[in-house]
Amino acid sequence: MIVFQDLKKNFGKFEVLKTINLKINEGGIFAILGPNGSGKTTLIKSLLGMVIPQNGTITINNQQVIHKWNYRDKVDYLPQIANFPSNLKVIELINMVKDIRGRKCRDQELINLFRITPFLNKKLGTLSGGTKQRVNLVLTFMFDSPLIILDEPTSGLDPVALITLKELIINEKAKGKTIIITSHIMSFVEELSDEVVFILDGEIYFQGSVSKLKEQTKQSSFEYAIASILKEQYV
Protein backbone atom coordinates (compact mmCIF):
# COMPACT_ATOMS: atom_id res chain seq x y z
CA MET A 1 0.00 0.00 0.00
CA ILE A 2 1.20 3.48 -0.85
CA VAL A 3 0.29 6.28 1.53
CA PHE A 4 0.81 10.00 0.93
CA GLN A 5 0.32 12.01 4.09
CA ASP A 6 0.07 15.82 4.25
CA LEU A 7 2.25 16.12 1.19
CA LYS A 8 3.16 19.69 0.22
CA LYS A 9 5.33 21.00 -2.55
CA ASN A 10 6.03 24.56 -3.69
CA PHE A 11 8.18 25.63 -6.59
CA GLY A 12 9.15 29.08 -5.39
CA LYS A 13 5.89 30.89 -4.64
CA PHE A 14 3.83 28.48 -6.70
CA GLU A 15 2.04 25.85 -4.62
CA VAL A 16 1.93 22.76 -6.79
CA LEU A 17 0.70 20.30 -4.17
CA LYS A 18 -1.39 21.58 -1.28
CA THR A 19 -1.71 18.98 1.45
CA ILE A 20 -2.25 15.75 -0.44
CA ASN A 21 -3.61 12.79 1.55
CA LEU A 22 -3.96 9.69 -0.55
CA LYS A 23 -3.99 5.92 -0.12
CA ILE A 24 -3.34 3.54 -2.98
CA ASN A 25 -4.11 -0.10 -2.28
CA GLU A 26 -1.92 -2.91 -3.48
CA GLY A 27 -2.89 -4.58 -6.74
CA GLY A 28 -4.96 -2.98 -9.47
CA ILE A 29 -4.80 -0.05 -11.82
CA PHE A 30 -4.97 3.40 -10.36
CA ALA A 31 -5.41 6.44 -12.58
CA ILE A 32 -4.37 9.96 -11.61
CA LEU A 33 -6.29 12.56 -13.59
CA GLY A 34 -6.37 16.31 -13.72
CA PRO A 35 -5.91 19.24 -16.09
CA ASN A 36 -2.49 20.41 -17.24
CA GLY A 37 -0.44 21.82 -14.39
CA SER A 38 -2.62 20.32 -11.67
CA GLY A 39 0.31 18.52 -10.06
CA LYS A 40 0.01 14.96 -11.39
CA THR A 41 3.61 14.64 -12.51
CA THR A 42 4.88 16.35 -9.34
CA LEU A 43 2.95 13.82 -7.26
CA ILE A 44 4.45 10.92 -9.20
CA LYS A 45 7.93 12.41 -9.09
CA SER A 46 7.72 12.81 -5.31
CA LEU A 47 6.88 9.12 -5.07
CA LEU A 48 9.97 8.39 -7.16
CA GLY A 49 12.18 10.70 -5.16
CA MET A 50 12.90 13.00 -8.09
CA VAL A 51 11.05 15.88 -6.45
CA ILE A 52 11.60 16.44 -2.75
CA PRO A 53 8.45 17.68 -0.97
CA GLN A 54 8.64 20.45 1.65
CA ASN A 55 6.31 18.68 4.01
CA GLY A 56 4.65 15.33 4.57
CA THR A 57 5.52 11.68 4.24
CA ILE A 58 5.25 8.98 1.60
CA THR A 59 5.35 5.32 2.52
CA ILE A 60 5.32 2.19 0.40
CA ASN A 61 4.27 -0.81 2.50
CA ASN A 62 5.00 1.16 5.66
CA GLN A 63 8.51 2.08 4.52
CA GLN A 64 9.47 5.74 4.26
CA VAL A 65 10.66 6.66 0.76
CA ILE A 66 11.70 10.32 0.98
CA HIS A 67 15.51 10.61 0.77
CA LYS A 68 15.79 6.83 0.31
CA TRP A 69 16.83 5.10 -2.90
CA ASN A 70 16.79 1.29 -2.44
CA TYR A 71 13.04 1.09 -2.82
CA ARG A 72 13.34 2.18 -6.47
CA ASP A 73 14.57 -1.32 -7.26
CA LYS A 74 10.95 -2.40 -6.86
CA VAL A 75 9.54 0.44 -8.96
CA ASP A 76 9.36 0.75 -12.74
CA TYR A 77 8.84 4.23 -14.12
CA LEU A 78 7.87 5.48 -17.55
CA PRO A 79 8.72 9.19 -17.82
CA GLN A 80 6.37 11.54 -19.62
CA ILE A 81 8.82 12.72 -22.24
CA ALA A 82 11.24 10.13 -23.51
CA ASN A 83 14.50 12.04 -23.27
CA PHE A 84 17.38 9.78 -24.07
CA PRO A 85 21.06 10.47 -24.64
CA SER A 86 20.94 10.94 -28.42
CA ASN A 87 24.38 9.54 -29.28
CA LEU A 88 23.63 6.10 -27.81
CA LYS A 89 22.28 3.15 -29.76
CA VAL A 90 19.04 1.54 -28.59
CA ILE A 91 20.76 -1.72 -27.69
CA GLU A 92 23.51 0.14 -25.78
CA LEU A 93 20.89 1.96 -23.72
CA ILE A 94 19.03 -1.25 -22.92
CA ASN A 95 22.26 -2.99 -21.89
CA MET A 96 23.32 -0.02 -19.82
CA VAL A 97 20.07 0.09 -17.83
CA LYS A 98 20.31 -3.68 -17.38
CA ASP A 99 23.86 -3.31 -16.09
CA ILE A 100 22.84 -0.53 -13.67
CA ARG A 101 19.97 -2.53 -12.23
CA GLY A 102 21.97 -5.76 -12.27
CA ARG A 103 18.82 -7.85 -12.12
CA LYS A 104 17.25 -10.56 -14.24
CA CYS A 105 15.02 -9.10 -16.91
CA ARG A 106 12.85 -9.96 -19.87
CA ASP A 107 14.18 -7.50 -22.44
CA GLN A 108 14.05 -9.87 -25.43
CA GLU A 109 10.39 -10.66 -24.90
CA LEU A 110 9.49 -6.97 -24.81
CA ILE A 111 11.72 -6.08 -27.77
CA ASN A 112 9.72 -8.57 -29.82
CA LEU A 113 6.41 -7.42 -28.37
CA PHE A 114 6.99 -3.77 -29.27
CA ARG A 115 8.75 -4.60 -32.57
CA ILE A 116 11.99 -2.80 -31.72
CA THR A 117 14.36 -5.32 -33.35
CA PRO A 118 14.92 -3.28 -36.57
CA PHE A 119 15.92 -0.23 -34.51
CA LEU A 120 18.32 -1.89 -32.06
CA ASN A 121 21.43 -0.61 -33.82
CA LYS A 122 20.09 2.88 -34.57
CA LYS A 123 21.01 5.90 -32.51
CA LEU A 124 18.30 7.16 -30.18
CA GLY A 125 18.52 10.67 -31.62
CA THR A 126 17.35 9.44 -35.04
CA LEU A 127 14.20 7.65 -33.81
CA SER A 128 10.68 9.00 -34.26
CA GLY A 129 8.60 10.00 -31.22
CA GLY A 130 6.49 6.84 -31.28
CA THR A 131 9.49 4.53 -31.61
CA LYS A 132 11.20 6.33 -28.74
CA GLN A 133 8.12 5.78 -26.63
CA ARG A 134 8.23 2.06 -27.49
CA VAL A 135 11.87 1.88 -26.37
CA ASN A 136 10.79 3.74 -23.26
CA LEU A 137 8.10 1.10 -22.63
CA VAL A 138 10.61 -1.74 -23.06
CA LEU A 139 12.93 -0.11 -20.52
CA THR A 140 10.04 0.33 -18.10
CA PHE A 141 8.48 -3.08 -18.22
CA MET A 142 11.59 -5.22 -18.51
CA PHE A 143 12.32 -5.55 -14.79
CA ASP A 144 9.03 -7.01 -13.65
CA SER A 145 8.71 -4.89 -10.50
CA PRO A 146 5.64 -4.96 -8.22
CA LEU A 147 4.96 -1.22 -8.67
CA ILE A 148 4.70 0.34 -12.13
CA ILE A 149 4.28 4.07 -12.66
CA LEU A 150 3.30 5.25 -16.13
CA ASP A 151 3.26 8.97 -16.91
CA GLU A 152 1.30 9.50 -20.14
CA PRO A 153 2.08 6.05 -21.55
CA THR A 154 0.03 6.48 -24.72
CA SER A 155 1.75 9.54 -26.14
CA GLY A 156 2.88 9.07 -29.73
CA LEU A 157 1.87 5.41 -29.97
CA ASP A 158 0.27 3.98 -33.12
CA PRO A 159 -2.93 1.89 -32.73
CA VAL A 160 -1.05 -1.43 -32.86
CA ALA A 161 1.36 -0.39 -30.13
CA LEU A 162 -1.52 1.02 -28.12
CA ILE A 163 -3.34 -2.32 -28.15
CA THR A 164 -0.10 -4.11 -27.21
CA LEU A 165 0.32 -1.72 -24.31
CA LYS A 166 -3.24 -2.24 -23.08
CA GLU A 167 -2.82 -6.01 -23.16
CA LEU A 168 0.49 -5.74 -21.38
CA ILE A 169 -0.99 -3.56 -18.62
CA ILE A 170 -3.90 -6.00 -18.15
CA ASN A 171 -1.44 -8.91 -17.94
CA GLU A 172 0.67 -7.12 -15.37
CA LYS A 173 -2.42 -6.38 -13.29
CA ALA A 174 -3.35 -10.07 -13.39
CA LYS A 175 0.02 -10.78 -11.74
CA GLY A 176 -1.12 -8.72 -8.77
CA LYS A 177 0.96 -5.63 -9.51
CA THR A 178 0.06 -2.07 -8.61
CA ILE A 179 -0.03 0.17 -11.66
CA ILE A 180 -0.32 3.95 -11.43
CA ILE A 181 -1.22 5.75 -14.66
CA THR A 182 -1.66 9.38 -15.62
CA SER A 183 -3.32 10.08 -18.93
CA HIS A 184 -5.42 12.56 -20.82
CA ILE A 185 -6.97 9.87 -22.99
CA MET A 186 -10.21 9.31 -21.12
CA SER A 187 -11.29 6.19 -23.01
CA PHE A 188 -7.96 4.57 -22.13
CA VAL A 189 -8.42 5.38 -18.44
CA GLU A 190 -12.06 4.31 -18.35
CA GLU A 191 -11.26 0.99 -19.97
CA LEU A 192 -8.39 0.08 -17.69
CA SER A 193 -8.61 1.70 -14.30
CA ASP A 194 -10.11 0.25 -11.14
CA GLU A 195 -9.93 3.50 -9.29
CA VAL A 196 -9.40 7.11 -10.32
CA VAL A 197 -8.23 10.11 -8.39
CA PHE A 198 -8.88 13.58 -9.71
CA ILE A 199 -6.43 16.34 -8.80
CA LEU A 200 -7.30 20.02 -9.18
CA ASP A 201 -4.86 22.81 -8.32
CA GLY A 202 -2.79 20.54 -6.14
CA GLU A 203 -5.68 19.15 -4.13
CA ILE A 204 -7.55 15.88 -4.35
CA TYR A 205 -11.01 16.58 -5.71
CA PHE A 206 -12.32 13.09 -6.09
CA GLN A 207 -11.26 9.53 -5.37
CA GLY A 208 -13.23 6.42 -6.26
CA SER A 209 -14.38 4.26 -9.13
CA VAL A 210 -15.39 5.57 -12.55
CA SER A 211 -19.07 4.71 -11.91
CA LYS A 212 -19.02 6.64 -8.64
CA LEU A 213 -17.65 9.65 -10.47
CA LYS A 214 -20.43 9.44 -13.06
CA GLU A 215 -22.99 9.18 -10.27
CA GLN A 216 -21.61 12.12 -8.39
CA THR A 217 -21.55 14.38 -11.43
CA LYS A 218 -24.84 13.02 -12.82
CA GLN A 219 -23.28 12.41 -16.22
CA SER A 220 -23.70 9.33 -18.36
CA SER A 221 -20.22 9.26 -19.85
CA PHE A 222 -16.86 9.42 -18.12
CA GLU A 223 -15.55 12.10 -20.44
CA TYR A 224 -18.51 14.40 -19.67
CA ALA A 225 -18.17 13.69 -15.96
CA ILE A 226 -14.60 14.94 -16.05
CA ALA A 227 -15.58 17.92 -18.20
CA SER A 228 -18.33 18.86 -15.77
CA ILE A 229 -15.86 18.98 -12.86
CA LEU A 230 -13.58 21.21 -14.91
CA LYS A 231 -16.43 23.53 -15.98
CA GLU A 232 -17.52 23.91 -12.38
CA GLN A 233 -13.99 24.97 -11.55
CA TYR A 234 -13.48 27.38 -14.39
CA VAL A 235 -16.84 29.18 -14.05
Next chain:
Amino acid sequence: MFKILKYSIFDLLRSRWSFIYLVFYLLLGSVLLLLNSNLSNAIITLLNVVTVLVPLIGTIFGIMYYYDSKEFTELLLAQPIKRSNIFLGQYFGVAISLSLSLIIGLGIPFLFYGLVISEKVFEFISLIIVGTFLTFIFTAISFFIALSFDNKIKGFSVAILMWLLLAVIYDGIFLISLVYFEQYPLDVFSLTAVMLNPIDLGRTLMLLKLDISALLGYTGAIFKKFFGTNLGSTISFIVLIIWSLIPILGIVWKSNKKDF
Protein backbone atom coordinates in the same frame (compact mmCIF):
# COMPACT_ATOMS: atom_id res chain seq x y z
CA MET B 1 28.92 5.19 -8.30
CA PHE B 2 31.50 3.16 -10.20
CA LYS B 3 29.04 2.09 -12.86
CA ILE B 4 28.17 5.73 -13.56
CA LEU B 5 31.86 6.60 -13.49
CA LYS B 6 32.56 3.84 -16.00
CA TYR B 7 29.86 5.06 -18.40
CA SER B 8 30.94 8.71 -18.08
CA ILE B 9 34.56 7.91 -18.86
CA PHE B 10 33.53 5.62 -21.71
CA ASP B 11 31.30 8.36 -23.09
CA LEU B 12 34.03 11.01 -22.81
CA LEU B 13 36.76 8.85 -24.30
CA ARG B 14 34.55 8.44 -27.36
CA SER B 15 33.97 12.17 -27.61
CA ARG B 16 35.99 14.31 -29.99
CA TRP B 17 36.73 16.98 -27.40
CA SER B 18 38.85 14.95 -24.98
CA PHE B 19 40.88 13.89 -28.01
CA ILE B 20 41.35 17.50 -29.13
CA TYR B 21 42.39 18.43 -25.59
CA LEU B 22 44.95 15.59 -25.61
CA VAL B 23 46.36 16.62 -29.00
CA PHE B 24 46.57 20.23 -27.83
CA TYR B 25 48.77 19.25 -24.87
CA LEU B 26 50.87 16.97 -27.05
CA LEU B 27 51.54 19.87 -29.43
CA LEU B 28 52.08 22.39 -26.64
CA GLY B 29 54.56 20.13 -24.84
CA SER B 30 56.50 19.35 -28.01
CA VAL B 31 56.64 22.94 -29.26
CA LEU B 32 57.74 24.31 -25.89
CA LEU B 33 60.50 21.72 -25.63
CA LEU B 34 61.68 22.49 -29.16
CA LEU B 35 61.67 26.27 -28.64
CA ASN B 36 63.19 26.27 -25.16
CA SER B 37 65.52 23.32 -25.79
CA ASN B 38 65.71 23.07 -22.02
CA LEU B 39 63.47 21.08 -19.67
CA SER B 40 63.51 23.62 -16.86
CA ASN B 41 62.47 26.56 -19.05
CA ALA B 42 59.76 24.48 -20.69
CA ILE B 43 58.35 23.60 -17.26
CA ILE B 44 58.27 27.26 -16.21
CA THR B 45 56.50 28.26 -19.42
CA LEU B 46 54.06 25.40 -18.98
CA LEU B 47 53.38 26.50 -15.42
CA ASN B 48 51.87 29.73 -16.69
CA VAL B 49 49.78 27.87 -19.24
CA VAL B 50 48.64 25.23 -16.75
CA THR B 51 47.54 27.65 -14.05
CA VAL B 52 45.31 29.62 -16.43
CA LEU B 53 44.19 27.17 -19.10
CA VAL B 54 43.59 24.03 -17.03
CA PRO B 55 41.02 25.76 -14.79
CA LEU B 56 39.28 27.19 -17.88
CA ILE B 57 39.06 23.83 -19.63
CA GLY B 58 37.88 22.14 -16.40
CA THR B 59 35.18 24.78 -15.98
CA ILE B 60 33.89 24.60 -19.56
CA PHE B 61 34.01 20.80 -19.77
CA GLY B 62 32.29 20.38 -16.41
CA ILE B 63 29.46 22.74 -17.22
CA MET B 64 28.96 21.37 -20.76
CA TYR B 65 28.99 17.77 -19.63
CA TYR B 66 26.41 18.39 -16.93
CA TYR B 67 23.93 20.14 -19.22
CA ASP B 68 24.56 17.70 -22.09
CA SER B 69 23.90 14.62 -19.98
CA LYS B 70 20.78 16.02 -18.33
CA GLU B 71 18.57 13.52 -20.15
CA PHE B 72 20.71 10.60 -19.10
CA THR B 73 20.69 11.93 -15.53
CA GLU B 74 16.89 12.00 -15.51
CA LEU B 75 16.86 8.39 -16.65
CA LEU B 76 19.26 7.46 -13.87
CA LEU B 77 17.31 9.30 -11.19
CA ALA B 78 14.44 6.84 -11.52
CA GLN B 79 16.81 3.90 -11.07
CA PRO B 80 17.80 2.44 -7.71
CA ILE B 81 20.94 4.53 -7.36
CA LYS B 82 21.77 6.96 -4.60
CA ARG B 83 21.32 10.49 -5.91
CA SER B 84 24.70 11.87 -4.91
CA ASN B 85 26.40 8.85 -6.52
CA ILE B 86 24.97 9.78 -9.90
CA PHE B 87 26.53 13.24 -9.80
CA LEU B 88 29.75 12.17 -8.14
CA GLY B 89 30.14 9.43 -10.74
CA GLN B 90 29.69 11.92 -13.57
CA TYR B 91 31.98 14.46 -11.90
CA PHE B 92 34.81 11.99 -11.37
CA GLY B 93 34.31 10.75 -14.92
CA VAL B 94 34.92 14.24 -16.32
CA ALA B 95 37.74 15.10 -13.91
CA ILE B 96 39.58 11.82 -14.46
CA SER B 97 39.38 11.89 -18.24
CA LEU B 98 40.53 15.53 -18.35
CA SER B 99 43.42 14.72 -16.03
CA LEU B 100 44.34 11.74 -18.21
CA SER B 101 44.48 13.99 -21.28
CA LEU B 102 46.75 16.38 -19.37
CA ILE B 103 49.06 13.69 -18.01
CA ILE B 104 49.36 11.76 -21.26
CA GLY B 105 49.48 14.87 -23.46
CA LEU B 106 52.32 16.48 -21.51
CA GLY B 107 53.92 13.23 -20.42
CA ILE B 108 54.69 11.84 -23.88
CA PRO B 109 56.77 14.75 -25.26
CA PHE B 110 58.66 15.14 -21.97
CA LEU B 111 59.40 11.41 -21.80
CA PHE B 112 60.78 11.49 -25.32
CA TYR B 113 62.93 14.46 -24.42
CA GLY B 114 64.63 12.38 -21.76
CA LEU B 115 62.75 13.49 -18.66
CA VAL B 116 63.41 10.40 -16.60
CA ILE B 117 67.20 10.66 -16.76
CA SER B 118 67.24 14.38 -15.94
CA GLU B 119 67.03 15.76 -12.41
CA LYS B 120 63.93 17.78 -13.41
CA VAL B 121 61.64 14.80 -13.11
CA PHE B 122 60.25 15.86 -9.70
CA GLU B 123 59.52 19.37 -10.92
CA PHE B 124 57.60 17.92 -13.83
CA ILE B 125 55.66 15.65 -11.49
CA SER B 126 54.78 18.63 -9.29
CA LEU B 127 53.51 20.45 -12.37
CA ILE B 128 51.29 17.51 -13.27
CA ILE B 129 50.03 17.29 -9.68
CA VAL B 130 49.13 20.98 -9.65
CA GLY B 131 47.41 20.59 -13.05
CA THR B 132 45.44 17.58 -11.83
CA PHE B 133 44.38 19.37 -8.65
CA LEU B 134 43.22 22.39 -10.64
CA THR B 135 41.26 20.10 -12.99
CA PHE B 136 39.50 18.41 -10.07
CA ILE B 137 38.80 21.70 -8.26
CA PHE B 138 37.43 23.62 -11.23
CA THR B 139 35.39 20.74 -12.62
CA ALA B 140 33.81 20.36 -9.17
CA ILE B 141 33.04 24.08 -8.91
CA SER B 142 31.49 24.07 -12.38
CA PHE B 143 29.37 21.00 -11.53
CA PHE B 144 28.19 22.79 -8.41
CA ILE B 145 27.30 25.88 -10.46
CA ALA B 146 25.48 23.74 -13.07
CA LEU B 147 23.46 22.03 -10.32
CA SER B 148 22.49 25.44 -8.96
CA PHE B 149 21.20 26.85 -12.26
CA ASP B 150 18.65 25.10 -14.45
CA ASN B 151 19.16 27.70 -17.13
CA LYS B 152 22.10 26.72 -19.33
CA ILE B 153 23.07 30.27 -20.31
CA LYS B 154 23.00 31.47 -16.70
CA GLY B 155 25.06 28.51 -15.51
CA PHE B 156 27.59 28.98 -18.28
CA SER B 157 27.97 32.71 -17.59
CA VAL B 158 28.37 32.24 -13.85
CA ALA B 159 30.99 29.54 -14.41
CA ILE B 160 33.01 31.69 -16.79
CA LEU B 161 32.76 34.65 -14.41
CA MET B 162 34.01 32.44 -11.60
CA TRP B 163 37.02 31.46 -13.70
CA LEU B 164 37.69 35.05 -14.71
CA LEU B 165 37.49 36.13 -11.09
CA LEU B 166 39.91 33.51 -9.78
CA ALA B 167 42.32 33.48 -12.73
CA VAL B 168 42.54 37.17 -13.62
CA ILE B 169 40.61 39.65 -11.46
CA TYR B 170 41.71 38.19 -8.11
CA ASP B 171 45.39 38.74 -8.91
CA GLY B 172 44.67 42.27 -10.03
CA ILE B 173 42.84 43.15 -6.81
CA PHE B 174 45.53 41.41 -4.79
CA LEU B 175 48.32 43.42 -6.46
CA ILE B 176 46.48 46.73 -6.17
CA SER B 177 45.83 46.17 -2.48
CA LEU B 178 49.49 45.27 -1.92
CA VAL B 179 50.54 48.56 -3.53
CA TYR B 180 47.80 50.57 -1.80
CA PHE B 181 48.53 49.31 1.71
CA GLU B 182 52.27 49.33 1.21
CA GLN B 183 53.05 50.95 4.56
CA TYR B 184 51.25 48.26 6.58
CA PRO B 185 52.55 44.77 7.41
CA LEU B 186 51.00 42.56 4.74
CA ASP B 187 52.40 39.13 5.54
CA VAL B 188 49.25 37.61 7.01
CA PHE B 189 47.08 39.30 4.42
CA SER B 190 49.02 37.97 1.46
CA LEU B 191 49.29 34.48 2.93
CA THR B 192 45.53 34.37 3.42
CA ALA B 193 44.91 35.82 -0.02
CA VAL B 194 47.00 33.09 -1.63
CA MET B 195 45.25 30.37 0.35
CA LEU B 196 41.85 31.62 -0.79
CA ASN B 197 42.62 31.14 -4.48
CA PRO B 198 43.52 27.65 -5.74
CA ILE B 199 45.22 29.04 -8.85
CA ASP B 200 47.58 31.24 -6.81
CA LEU B 201 48.10 28.39 -4.44
CA GLY B 202 49.06 25.99 -7.24
CA ARG B 203 51.43 28.55 -8.67
CA THR B 204 53.07 29.16 -5.29
CA LEU B 205 53.46 25.44 -4.73
CA MET B 206 55.22 25.10 -8.08
CA LEU B 207 57.42 28.13 -7.57
CA LEU B 208 58.55 26.88 -4.18
CA LYS B 209 59.38 23.57 -5.82
CA LEU B 210 61.23 25.18 -8.75
CA ASP B 211 63.16 27.39 -6.32
CA ILE B 212 63.61 30.27 -8.74
CA SER B 213 63.90 33.41 -6.69
CA ALA B 214 63.33 35.71 -9.68
CA LEU B 215 59.87 34.23 -10.20
CA LEU B 216 58.94 33.78 -6.58
CA GLY B 217 57.58 37.26 -6.19
CA TYR B 218 56.35 38.79 -3.00
CA THR B 219 53.98 36.02 -1.92
CA GLY B 220 56.46 33.27 -2.65
CA ALA B 221 59.12 35.06 -0.67
CA ILE B 222 56.80 35.34 2.31
CA PHE B 223 55.82 31.70 2.04
CA LYS B 224 59.46 30.75 1.97
CA LYS B 225 60.34 32.99 4.88
CA PHE B 226 57.55 31.71 7.05
CA PHE B 227 57.46 28.05 6.33
CA GLY B 228 60.73 27.13 4.69
CA THR B 229 60.36 25.28 1.41
CA ASN B 230 59.11 21.94 2.74
CA LEU B 231 56.54 23.14 5.26
CA GLY B 232 55.27 25.72 2.76
CA SER B 233 54.69 23.00 0.15
CA THR B 234 52.96 20.76 2.65
CA ILE B 235 50.58 23.51 3.74
CA SER B 236 49.79 24.50 0.15
CA PHE B 237 49.16 20.86 -0.59
CA ILE B 238 46.74 20.43 2.31
CA VAL B 239 44.88 23.60 1.38
CA LEU B 240 44.59 22.30 -2.21
CA ILE B 241 43.00 19.13 -0.88
CA ILE B 242 40.54 21.21 1.16
CA TRP B 243 39.85 23.26 -1.96
CA SER B 244 38.94 20.08 -3.86
CA LEU B 245 36.77 18.72 -1.05
CA ILE B 246 34.60 21.80 -0.52
CA PRO B 247 32.97 21.89 -3.99
CA ILE B 248 32.62 18.08 -3.99
CA LEU B 249 30.71 18.31 -0.71
CA GLY B 250 28.75 21.12 -2.35
CA ILE B 251 27.77 18.76 -5.18
CA VAL B 252 26.54 16.16 -2.68
CA TRP B 253 24.61 18.76 -0.67
CA LYS B 254 23.04 20.41 -3.71
CA SER B 255 22.14 17.14 -5.43
CA ASN B 256 20.30 15.90 -2.35
CA LYS B 257 17.87 18.80 -2.26
CA LYS B 258 17.31 19.53 -5.96
CA ASP B 259 14.05 18.80 -7.78
CA PHE B 260 14.12 17.22 -11.24
